[in-house]
Amino acid sequence: QCSLHLKTQGISDWQKVGIENLSAWLSSLTEQEYVATSLSRKLSAVRMLAKFLKGENKLNKDFTELLVNPRKARHLPDSLSIDEMESFLEAPDLNTPLGKRDRALFELMYGSGLRVSEIGSLLMNSIDTKEGFARVFGKGSKERVVPLGRHAARAVENYLHGGRPFLVKDGTGGELFLSIRGKVISRKMIWVLVKDYARKAGIEKNVSPHGLRHSFATHLLMGGADIRSVQEMLGHADVGTTQIYTQVEAERLLDEHANFHPLSNS
Incomplete structure (x- = not known):
């Protein structure tokens, strides 16, 4: 390699x-x-x-001498509990076009585990709400197919009929998610929206777009999903990346046991 x-x-x-x-x-x-x-x-x-x-005297100098091994520690963003996620998803006002957009945006990020870069670049013709899947281009321009889920598909349909048409302007392209100016929504704006709605939902954690993706993986594994399937849905090149989420869930269970089991502190 x-x-x-x-x-x-x-x-x-x-x-x-x-x-x-x-x-x-x-x-x-x-x-x-x-x-x-x-x-x-x-x-x-x-x-x-x-x-x-x-x-073997085929090399004058060891070219690896100055290389440092990669750090094993890896920080993961805060994930939301299922109750917190429900509160977060219900925060957008569905009586407005922007509220419909934001609900669809968040339902896709959490329901399909999309990266912020992937959600912003989604095209109208890359998503099929009837069949329940989306074609996504991830890191390295690798294409993968992800399931939408019933809630995400319904939210996208609602946005397509009652949200996006009000955001379209002259020169608008085929991107799914639009800004109020009819342009493709930016990563920065998605970050701002996630932070704003987390505050509206009364969530004190440091919520980020990647935190929604993290929550997607964590909740799937909590429910007993196969790690290889989760790896495929996330678009991870290495299953070791996905295994980080199993470690996080194991640590959470240990904390729960320590806090609530009657004999854990005896």
Whole structure:
């Protein structure tokens, strides 16, 4: 995998490999959502190769010497409880076009686990509310099909008939979610909307767009969903990334046990 990446940089001789080349390779893996443990394993294999080549006098200098192993710690955003999520989703005013838009936006982010970049770039022809799925282009322009869910499909239908037509202006494109000016809604605006509605719902947690995606994965796993299915829906390149959510849920259960079991503190 490293060798293939180096070839894309025009490098076929290990003697010419520098730390900047390996850093670029690791960055490309990070963008594909490989977790730190997977990155460390891949880097370890390259270190062994460099050590072997140097021992065989086929390499003047170990090009991995200055590389630092990726950190294993990874911060995850706050996830919402199911009750908090229901309050959040009910916050938009469905009597207004913008309220219909925002409800559909949030239902899709939570109901399908979409990234903020994916939700903003959704096109009208990429979503099928009747069949209940959407075609999404994720990181690396990889296409995947995600289920909508009944609530999300209904919210999108409501927005398409009673929200979006009022936001369309001259020059409006085929994007699904529009701003009040008829342009595609920006990532920044989605962030602002999530924060504003969280406050309206009385949620004190630091809610973010990725927190809705986090809640999607956590709630699925809480309900017994298969981790490989969740990985596919999230568009994770590495199942290790998805496994982080199982660790978070395990920690939550331990906290619940410690706080409420009568013998846990005896």
